[in-house]
Amino acid sequence: MKKDKQLITYIREGKEFSVKQKIILVLYLSVPTILAQISSIIMQYIDAAMVGHLGTLESSAISLMATTTWLFGSLCTVAVAGFSIQLAQYIGANNSRKAREILWQSYFVCLTIATCFALLALLLCPFLPSWLGGGVQTCKFAKSYFFVYACSLPVVSLNSLTSSMLQCSGNMLVPGLLECVMCFLDVILNLLLIFSSTYYRIGNVKIYVPGANLGVIGASLGTALSEVIIVGVMLYILAMRTPILRLKKNDHYRMKREDLVRVAKISLPLAFERFIVCAAQIATTVIVAPLGNVALVANSFAVTAESFCYMPGYGIGSAATTLVGQSVGAKREKLAVSFGKITIGLGMGVMFFLGVLMYIFAPEMMGILSPDPKVQEMGVVILRIEAFAEPLYGASIVVAGVLRGAGDTLIPSMLSLVSLWLVRLPLSYTLAKRYGLMGVWIAMCVELCFRGGIFLVRFARKKWLK
Numbered sequence: 001m002k003k004d005k006q007l008i009t010y011i012r013e014g015k016e017f018s019v020k021q022k023i024i025l026v027l028y029l030s031v032p033t034i035l036a037q038i039s040s041i042i043m044q045y046i047d048a049a050m051v052g053h054l055g056t057l058e059s060s061a062i063s064l065m066a067t068t069t070w071l072f073g074s075l076c077t078v079a080v081a082g083f084s085i086q087l088a089q090y091i092g093a094n095n096s097r098k099a100r101e102i103l104w105q106s107y108f109v110c111l112t113i114a115t116c117f118a119l120l121a122l123l124l125c126p127f128l129p130s131w132l133g134g135g136v137q138t139c140k141f142a143k144s145y146f147f148v149y150a151c152s153l154p155v156v157s158l159n160s161l162t163s164s165m166l167q168c169s170g171n172m173l174v175p176g177l178l179e180c181v182m183c184f185l186d187v188i189l190n191l192l193l194i195f196s197s198t199y200y201r202i203g204n205v206k207i208y209v210p211g212a213n214l215g216v217i218g219a220s221l222g223t224a225l226s227e228v229i230i231v232g233v234m235l236y237i238l239a240m241r242t243p244i245l246r247l248k249k250n251d252h253y254r255m256k257r258e259d260l261v262r263v264a265k266i267s268l269p270l271a272f273e274r275f276i277v278c279a280a281q282i283a284t285t286v287i288v289a290p291l292g293n294v295a296l297v298a299n300s301f302a303v304t305a306e307s308f309c310y311m312p313g314y315g316i317g318s319a320a321t322t323l324v325g326q327s328v329g330a331k332r333e334k335l336a337v338s339f340g341k342i343t344i345g346l347g348m349g350v351m352f353f354l355g356v357l358m359y360i361f362a363p364e365m366m367g368i369l370s371p372d373p374k375v376q377e378m379g380v381v382i383l384r385i386e387a388f389a390e391p392l393y394g395a396s397i398v399v400a401g402v403l404r405g406a407g408d409t410l411i412p413s414m415l416s417l418v419s420l421w422l423v424r425l426p427l428s429y430t431l432a433k434r435y436g437l438m439g440v441w442i443a444m445c446v447e448l449c450f451r452g453g454i455f456l457v458r459f460a461r462k463k464w465l466k
Contacts, residue, residue, distance in 0.1 A: 008170040011326045011335065012094045026342050029322060032176030033167065033315035034350075038308075039180040050194050051219050056372060058216050060293045061141030063300030064134045067285050069149050071278030072121050076114040076153050077160040078274055079106070082267035084161075085325050085407055086259070087245075088168040092329025096244045103165055103238075103245055104253045107158075109263070114157035121150035132282070133289035145216045152224035159227050162234040168322050169244055174237055178230050185226035193218030266409050273413035280420040287432050288440060295437045298378040301369040302441070305379065306386055308365070309354040313394040316347040317401025324405030333465050340402040340459060347398035348391045355390030358383055382441040389445040392452025399455040408464035415458065419451040 007025040010017060017025070051058055083106035090099040125147050129139035163175040196213035199206045212218060239247050288299045320343035327336035358365065366379035403412050424447035431439025458464065 008323075008326070011323070011332065012092050012330050014330065014332075017335070017338075022338060022342055026316075026319060026323065026339065026346060029167075029170070029172045029319035030316045030343070030346065032172040033318050034312040035315075036176035036179035037311035037315040039183040042183060050190055051216060053371065054194070054215055056293055056297055056375075057137055058141055059297045059300070059370070061129075061134070061138045061216055062145055062219065063296050064129060064132055064138060064285065064289070065142050065146045065149075066300050066303070067278060067281035068128055068132070068146065070281060071275070072117055072150070072153060073156050074274035074278055075271060076117045076157045077110070078271040079110050079113055079263060079267045080157075080161045080164050081270050081404055081409070082263035082265075083110070084164040084168045085266055085321065085404060086262060087165060088322055088325030088405065089329030089407075091169060091244060092326030094330075097251065099169075100245055100248070100251060101253050101256070102259060105255055105259060106161060106165070108255070109260070110157050110161050111154055114154040118150055118153035121153065122147070125150055133286060135293075138293075141216045145220050148217055148220035148224060152220075152227065155224060155227050155231055158231045159234070162231060162238055164318075165245065166234065166238055166242065167318055168325060169242060170322060170326075171242065172319065172322075175234065178234055182226045182230040185229060186223050189222035189225050190219055193222045266404075266407055269409040269413040270404075273409070273416050276413075276417050276420060280425055283425055284428060284440060284444075287428055288437060291432070291436055294372070294374045294378065297370065297372070298366075298375045298382070299437055299440070301366065301375065302379045302382050302386070305362075305365040305369060305383055306358065309351055309358050309387075309390050310393055310397065312354065313347045313351050313397035314401075316343050316350065316394075317398045319343060320347075320398055320401035321405040324402050326405075328406050328465070336402075336406065336465065337462065340399075343402065344395060344398045344456075344459065347394040351394030352391040355387040358390070359387035362387075378437060381438055385438065385441045385445050386448075389448040389452075393448040395452040396448070396455045399452075399459045402459060403464045406464050411458060411464075412455065415454050416451065419447055419454065423447045423450055 007017070007021055007028070010021075051062055083102055087099050087102045087106075090096075090102060125143055128146065129142035134142055163179070166172075166175050192210060193212045193214050194216075195211040195218075197209065197211045199208050201207075214221065238245060285296075285299075288295055320340065323339040323343070324336045327333070327339060362380040362383040363376070365383065366376040370376055370379070400412055403409065424443050427443035427446060428440045431443050433439070435442065
């Protein structure tokens, strides 16, 4: 393990890698992040299952706000990429002082952005559920849920930033382990906050579990509190226990215009991309909402179930960003391309395998999330449609991570715009009229395959290295 960890120093030391060493390093950085993503998926499963047992109305309230929470969460963390990519490249260039300078600028900027979006979310909170087409009772639950989420946005930003900085320094293990701990905390806190006090029987033993009976508010509050605890631990490890990035007495940091300009050049296209992705998801919710509460809940739960396949892709994409970023910073372009090929191949292979599992076990996956037979039946059909898109979806995710590592964010953002708004949404609108929710997911499958193809073309042309 220690030897595997030292391999990443070969990048900035100019040492050569064998093919075996490259694969070992990719796996060393990917596996902890994949495990963290899987634990996050399990947390989403448990959250959804807990709320699902409250009733379809409560589930539809959270489903209604899901795309909006993704939008605000993405926008709050958009500057993270701009800072973390620079940090990886400065570490690759062996400039640890500049890396620390970037790190501490990032906290001021990201917290400021997150606070502004939190205030905006609170202002919009009374109106958003009805704008998204929710019924009167659904809107009541949705407003309460979104209010707690809006208040937690600065913590969401801190969590993403600190985890990303540790990963870009080459420390994938600690964020991965802490993500798993956060999932455990979330489950415990949800159990205490969502439901009322009750007794659980284990064999012949009855155990009393206190409960606050907060319902959907408890689900949001449990997640927020677990993030607060984990952020505190990660900040301590980053500032005091990470050799390259920990605080030093003689360092004096201040905001620098040239650093912020580069952050803007990297982050603004990403902000645009995340906005169009989340806006497309919101537009899809607007298309799905008139199909009824069962379709709305089945759509949301199927997205949660599908994340079992695509979240590992994001873990591999994070490893790709670190490896390519440090390789580009060290002026080793051939190595960057090589790591790109290995991570893309791994991502497509993993997501192909998980897509097969999703197709086979779709009934069991939906059965965990909802006791409603109609939701389960509809969810199984759309999950099996989506399974065919997983390999190329994996390609788009990992290629995006490779391109981010090189600072190439503008062209991928434009490709996502074309794919989502000129392929997915028109096709979803057209097919939903005839096939309902199944038509929406057929459109999604087609679009993900198209997006994976054009991202692979972008990688193959190698213009991202410039």
